[in-house]
Amino acid sequence: MTSETGWTIEDAEQLYGVSRWGAGYFRIGDNGNLHITPDPDNPSVRIDFKSVLNEIQQEGVQFPVVVRFHDILRSQVTRLNSAFADIIRECDYQGEYRGVYPIKVNQMREVVEEIVYAGKPFKYGLEAGSKAELLAALAMNTNEDSLTVLNGYKDEEFMRLALMGRRLGNRMVVVVEKYSELTLLVKTAKELGIDPIIGVRAKITAKGRGKWESSGGERAKFGLTIAEIIHAARYLKEQGMEHCLKLLHFHIGSQLTDIRSVQEAITEGARIYTELYKMGFPLDYVDVGGGLGIDYDGTASTSDSSRNYSMQEYVANIVHGMKEVCDLEDVPHPNLVSESGRAITAHHSCVVTQIVGEIKASGAGIDTSAADSEHLFVSNMRDILQSLNDSDNLQRAYNDASRYKEQAIDAFKLRVLSLEELAKIETLYWQIMEGIRNGSADAEYVPDELQDMKYSLSSQYLCNFSIFQSAADTWAIDQLLPVVPLTRMNEKPQVNCSLVDITCDSDGKIDQFAVGREITHILPLHKLNTGEPYFVGMFLTGAYQDVMGDMHNLFGRLNEVHIFSYDDDPEDFYIEEVVHGSSVKDVLTIMQYNPQAMASDVKRMIDRQVANGHIKPREGVRWTDFYEACLNGYTYLKTSK
Ligand SMILES: *Cc1c(COP(=O)(O)O)cnc(C)c1O
8 A cells, every 4th residue: 555655554664663562462554544453363353443433432432541452451361371381381391380460560450350350261360569459359369279479568467368368268478578577477377377378589689670670689679688588487497387388489670671681580599499499498389570571662672661582482481491490409390470560461551642732843933024124133044044955055054043043032132133023033043944954854964963953843742641640651760652643654644743741741741752663752743634633542551551640730540441352243342341530520539629619619709790790690600510510521631523
């Protein structure tokens, strides 16, 4: 498919890299729309994102919207568990895989429910890291024989809850993060007469590379040193409870970018396991924590937003690494546990938002034709513009124009230039810059200053959403997330832009994109056509982003639609559930306001104006209703259809 401009779907693919980060779930369709294949093993099921947008509008759900594809969640659970099962079978590993999903990565009930459901055939369990998560896991983990792994700092109540779970027949593993937790657990267990399942978290020296490097190494916040682990094992023996010690845990960080850190950690962990075994502590499980990375920027490299290995390689390194050390030491292979969260949930959700405006650096501009007795600066600027065509001297034009512009501002302050003249100079300046950019587009060598101009001339597309709510990590830790248009990818994108959100915060922007195979500050998007809404999707938001949002500017949670595909109709899907986001009333209530009282106060003000005769009674009723409707309404901008 080639359009008039010679632009093809392959060009779009090259630019936006959808299949590089899409993990088989996303691709660009021949019609230029984004397509979803929720189960890559069943490629005949293919959903056009445009139909999803239509359905959302028909349901009357306002944008921005979080779209969740439950099938993708299921597929990822199956992928991970099958990867372990396959490699365990291939290399004749004697233990089993008993993975757990760490619910901190996305605690939404629907997400956890789906994962538990999809994980049933694999005895897939849950991991909790706080009391609230433990309460959720206790109620949600209904998979027989699966583990519930309990990490994080614990108090006595936490221990009691875990032991209560044991009473109910669940395999709750209390992972000891610091030594004093062990004595607390033993004391509580003895009081209640319930045998706990105990794990110990090791502080290992292998470190992840990347943004979460400090989760591992000697200064890690969590875990026992080797000496403390030996103490712990001996203490349990003294207490007659060594049979309760079942699991060795380590976690060297999230989003591990380099497979070598996985290999190092496995070797070290395996050595600790085999030595404990030989000391008379035969553990059943080795838990390798999380860290399985996502290729957010599609470069398959060790860049912070990528990783240099596949899921299969990750799993193979764990299984082979453990087997090798155990075989050398002649120790039985333990069951393997991993706590992959990011890899399970990242792909299943995205944020869909509409571009509601364009902000140009150059602004609107005014008529710049020559006027009588205009200042020399104005005519000089005009001369530069007119001589741009004999273009071998773009750099000089740039230098001159920049100098005149600076001088013009000084002249204005000194009352030498009028406001109108300054506006002309500014307008001419931006026209010159556009001319220079166009002139240098095909040049072989472009000086740095002129290259930077590409960024300063780029537009800002205003997106109806809040970075702080929907993509906290792009702001907090420079996380890169793929952003692509959902339609029109069969047209050549003509506008270089960065994205800004609707919060009153200049940090509320996205100016880091994977374009081609590079990380750039500008993303090529399409011209906005009047009367035709333009939607972009921010992808891979299912891990952490979905649940970490804050209340900056009181925007609150987004509307959500939950999509399921039909097996019998490959193009069809249905919205199984709409979860309404925050209303204005909701977010104000969280901040201790009383919306009902506010409505009565405003009504009283209106009534007073009506009594004074400043407002007609009928108008007063309209304002009262309007205020209440806004309180009940969505916090984001209302966009016309
Ligand atoms: C955060 C965390 C995880 C999840 O890590 P991912 O990189 O998202 O897979 C697993 N285990 C522990 C102990 C964690 O703190």
